[in-house]
Amino acid sequence: MESVQKKGYIIHKLEAAGPAVPRPEKKQVEPFIQDEEALARRTKRVISFGRLTVALLIVLCWELFTRIGWMDAYYWSSPVRILTTTWTQITQGTLLEDIAYTSSSTILGFVGGTLIGSLLGLSFWWSRKFAGISEPFLILLNAMPKLALAPVLVILLGIGFFSKVALAFAMTVVVAALSAHSGVQSVDKDMEKLMYSLGAKRHQVFTKVVIPWAMPWMISSLRINIALSLAGAIVGEFIASSHGIGRMVIYAGTILDINLVWVGVVVLSVLSMVMYMGVVLLEKWLSKGYGMKKA
Amino acid sequence: MKTKIEIAGVSKWFRRDGQEIIAMQETNLSIEEGRFVSIIGPSGCGKSTLFNIIAGLMPPSTGRVLADGEDIIGKTGHVGYMLQKDMLLPWRTILDNIILGMEIRGVPRKEAVARAQPLMDRYGLKGFGGHYPAELSGGMRQRAALLRTLLYDRDIILLDEPFGALDAQTRLTMQNWLLEIWEDFRKTVLFVTHDIDEAIYLSDDIYVFSGRPGRIISKISVDMPRPRHMEDTVSASFMELKAHLLDLLSGKPSAHIS
Secondary structure, eight states: OOOEETTEEOOOOOOOTOSSSSOOOOGGSOOOOOOHHHHHHHHHHHHHHHHHHHHOOOOHHHHHHHHHSSSSSHHHHHHHHHHHHHHHHHHOOOOOHHHHHHHHHHHHHHHHHHHHHHHHHHHHOHHHHHHHHHHHHHHHHHSSSSGGGGGHHHHHSSSSSSHHHHHHHHHHHHHHHHHHHHHTEEEEEEEHHHHHHTTHHHHHHHHHHHHHHHHHHHHHHHHHHHHHHHHHHHHHHHHSSSSHHHHHHHHHHHHHEEEEEEEHHHHHHHHHHHHHHHHHHHHHTTTTTTOOOOO | OEEEEEEEEEEEEETTTEEEEEEEEEEEEEETTTOOEEEEEOOSSHHHHHHHHHHTSSSEEEEHHHHHHTTTTTSSSSSEEEESSSHHHHTTTTTHHHHHHHHTTTOOHHHHHHHHHHHHTTTTTTTTTSSSGSHHHHHHHHHHHHHHHHHHSSSEEEETTTTTSSSSSHHHHHHHHHHHHHHHHHEEEEEEESSSSHHHOOOSSSEEOSSBBEEEEEEEEEOOSOOOGGGGSSHHHHHHHHHHHHHTTTTTTHHHHH
């Protein structure tokens, strides 16, 4: 094809034979192809390796410093002591039952608080008046330190299992309600209009648009709530209880068994982490199709 | 005329799911100094990839990129770059946004303001320096974004669909405004668009990209006299060229033979 001159424009002949300048040396070598996955894999490996190193370093330093006396082993205990104490607690004590006790009250409180709180938050969509009247009280409840209610709840519900569940529930219910409320407020009014124009009834708008729309907000409160729920359950056990990790820690503190206190702290940390990971899995499952970036 | 940008045998590959994907086939371009060059092509044809390579934000898989005879692969700061989104920082006033490039280069604020002020007055932003981006219309924000690019003071300016988000009326005003600035500063402009009218109206040269994976299928020089006027967009030769470009873009074989 030759260059064509037209009135007002020229169609150039394209040089198929290659560039005007000589091909760079690099051309003979393999072309540079960006391998995004290999890059991502390498980053991932470096992160995992870094995490492991930091974890090992902390444990090793802890052990070492308590042995050479830089840290007082009486107060700080040491990884080895904590492990041996944990083992005796599992084999001779009631550690496993305590774990089960604390985690079940936490989970019950979390599930109950999140469900009822979310329902409450969602219900604000039905009536602006109802929402307007309730809002200040919700904010008041949110501001109130629920843990200060612990003694009352224990006296009211007894020192048994349910006072702990109630406290975990109280810790989570308001956060869940507020989150769901924000979600409901964010619903696109045009979306509602569209639904009504399609002939939808209110309950259809509610189930088909409002609930799914508010879902990301409700999901985002889960991570905070699982930690709050555990804190509630533990404080409940601090006040008065015959089982649970919280009770074990308080008991160990009273008899100055610092190793046992550390066992409690470590077990609670692990428990909290496991439940957190459970929530992350739950989030992943719930937020399918929302295109949300998960950390 | 002097060659400003030379792109020789540049291509881009990715590896995804173990498969090699080609984003842009081997491309040769040579852009002469002071020309207004447009690149048109269907979406996903690698126009933005090419821009990222020229801007030094992404290394090519093969080939080389020269600006004034100097290798600029992987080197940023040789070209001014502007996107469809205005990318003005919402917490900075228009004036502070415009001098951002100079601020980053370490130009004292006083001097930067002294340079920005006359440009703002002259190119339709008079009295808006103290406003925040959110208070301005889309066209005004694009003006500010372009002035920011201009004040970055590079001979080469890459514009990636700068008027893509504007309505038709504003777009026309902005095209004339851009031509006015270009006549005044005589920078080398590389302009990506998928609006054929816009490409013909603005350009000296038009490169046409094929669909994915992109390659150049045609180079056309527009030698309609400047300054161009709105009437030119309905002239016979304008229409003829438009028809030709439409054929090229829709992949009609007749267009290749002509």
